[in-house]
Amino acid sequence: MILVTGGAGFIGANFVLDWLRASDEPVLNLDALTYAGNLENLATLQGDGRHVFVHGDICDRALIDRLFAEHRPRAVVHFAAESHVDRSIHGPGDFVRTNVEGTFTLLEAARGYWSTLEGEEKAVFRFLHVSTDEVYGSLGPNDPPFAETKAYEPNSPYSASKAASDHLVRAWHHTYGLPVLTTNCSNNYGPYQFPEKLIPLMIANALAGKALPVYGDGRNVRDWLYVGDHCAAIREVLARGRLGETYNVGGWNEKPNLEIVHTVCALLDELRPDPAGPHARLITYVADRPGHDRRYAIDARKIERELGWRPAETFETGIRKTIAWYLANQDWVAHVQSGSYREWVERNYGERRA
Template identity: 55%
Template sequence: MKVVSNAPERTVLVTGGAGFIGSAVCRHLVAGGRTRVINLDKMTYAASHTALAEVEGSPNYRFVQGDIADRRLVAEILRGERVDAVMHLAAESHVDRSIDGPAVFIETNITGTFHMLEAALDHWRSLDDQGKGAFRFHHVSTDEVFGDLPFDDSLFSEESAYRPSSPYSASKAAADHLVRAWHHTYGLPVVLSNCSNNYGPHQYPEKLIPLTITRAAMGLTLPVYGTGANVRDWLHVADHARALELVMTRGEAGATYVVGGREEHNNVAVVAMICDLIDERMPLATGRRRNLIRFVEDRAGHDRRYAIDPSRIELSLDWRPEIGFREGLAATVDWYLANQAIDSKSASAS
């Protein structure tokens, strides 16, 4: 990665910056040269310093290990680093884990967001008029807050009603409502974004794509929920990082932007694509990897379909995805095969 050496124009606090999307945001912002990044991360199971190796030597990057619920620590960072904007990505995000143990999702995604909002509000009130006008609290959310869609041509938009289905999506929906309330009641300048499924390098192997890659590379069976008909809209994490910077820097205060790749694929098709890509690179002596697909009992409350209409961000912020799904998936497969230790522990994550 080539890092531009221009003096930074702003300082941004990124929460959850050692996670999959957060680390992509940190890499993107530091590479642009206009932003000094303070990364606050608790370093839970899905966090990775490896994903940040490219920026750890940069003078425009600082890592702080800590909890977003530690309001004193957050306040010290906001004040001491003279933070101009917050990008709040820290969250528990795995639906299966939320079904098995919802308490941590309530604590992190709802209570943690509350503490972040309170600290940001105090900081914003301490700024001069110019600083107040430039400040943004960017809350990064998910399209799962909208529930699910039928198998037709309907799409989620910024006006879609909230109908969360899982403890995870319900906790993110609650956080979204808190962020809007702090804007409406206290005047905190916020922006929100709700994104479709992300994929790419450095994703923890509990999600569909990295789990399938690691298991397929080992020749293990490939579990697919239900009939595999569930549809998701896929977006490469690098394209998402670009969108998030635009929302933070050019988004209208109080506005929401839904972000999607216009790349709908059902789960079994995605798994089959991965099988074919790995077969091309490392054929199995026993036959095609598609034969390893096994349909398993469906997830409780499994949403049928997610799909995004990203017209607002395309038109108002001039953003478009640059990486097509088939191209990005092939590059992701290559990255995992080259960079990840394919072992039984990673391949059995769930």
């Protein structure tokens, strides 16, 4: 059995679903079910004995200790995190608690459990920490992509909290010998992504005939990674990654935000045309977010060289799959767009009208 934290969120749920499609090894899934955690993401696993769900907090040491003792997982895959930059600007405390204190609690519980193992059980145990490219800071237009050796320069409360968690994971390996692995990924997109992030927000708003808010001049560049490719990379790192190493996971798809929005609009014009006119008419420029990093780009050559992983999807194939999924799952979108979600969107974007 493996223990997955945050397995009801966007990337975690995709990982759990992919894992159980490819393997009969059970998953112990721990999630606090905060606003972005959603059991509807896992509806297809209802009644599947290979999936054991526990509603709980990674900061709850007694719970974590009990789960290790009862289920004896061979590995931890740690997704659980607060992950939205805008939310971290409005409320950084939640990010410090979950991303820093939660990772510390999980590391200490894993270390305590691992220290009791013997022989082969101890040799095969792994703690895989899933992180972000945002810890590396911002790139200029002609700078080389982030390599694993790039110095950390986090610029938001979110990225600072993730950088802190990365440092804790590294320290627990070098000080205590805990067998850890770290992945730093670029911007994910795909099914089940909560519609506060760029791509699902644009899809949901466009279908509803609402404004498509674009920060600043829309030229902030990100490297886009289809979530299914990310899940495949994590499986490879868990299986064959070198202990204590970091692996950058990217899609080799650098694109400015405005191009992403226009691509979404063009595909919706094709797949779900609006009688009122092209969806691009809804693009609205709003005041930029504070400290908005200009460019991220991932150098993913190390994971290809050592583990043979490359993304299977281009941006063109991945974004078409993504939009098709959202069009086919409008009930899911409606359910996650609760009153609290609408209040958040108004709070974050209503003040930025420009």
